Amino acid sequence: MQAARTLSQVKRQYGAVDTRDFRPSAAKRGYGSKWQKARAEYLRANSLCVECGEPATVVDHIVPHKGDMKKFWDRSNWQSLCDYDHNVKTVKHDKGFGNE
Numbered sequence: 001m002q003a004a005r006t007l008s009q010v011k012r013q014y015g016a017v018d019t020r021d022f023r024p025s026a027a028k029r030g031y032g033s034k035w036q037k038a039r040a041e042y043l044r045a046n047s048l049c050v051e052c053g054e055p056a057t058v059v060d061h062i063v064p065h066k067g068d069m070k071k072f073w074d075r076s077n078w079q080s081l082c083d084y085d086h087n088v089k090t091v092k093h094d095k096g097f098g099n100e
């Protein structure tokens with residue numbers, strides 16, 4: 001029996017396409033497999049970025065959940081974003097918008 005040794009071998013073994021799902025930090029932040037499944041379903045149903053209409057890759061929380069599980073799982077608080085617009089939002093947020 002030969003175990004997979006490297007991340008790329010693991011990815012190949014599981015036929016991974018989306019490398020983002022393999023970020024180890026995701027599970028640590030509470031984004032476990034339940035979230036991975038829910039976000040994949042959401043992106044299938046809402047496949048375009050709400051900002052620019054490009055294919056979305058990120059499910060964003062409109063109101064930051066800050067660990068509040070009710071906000072986290074409230075789908076009316078979700079929106080589809082592309083990487084670009086998600087980054088834009090993150091930068092804006094970090095630079096002072098919604099700075100408490």
Ligand SMILES: [Zn+2]
Nearest residue numbers: 049052082085
């Ligand atoms: Zn976009």
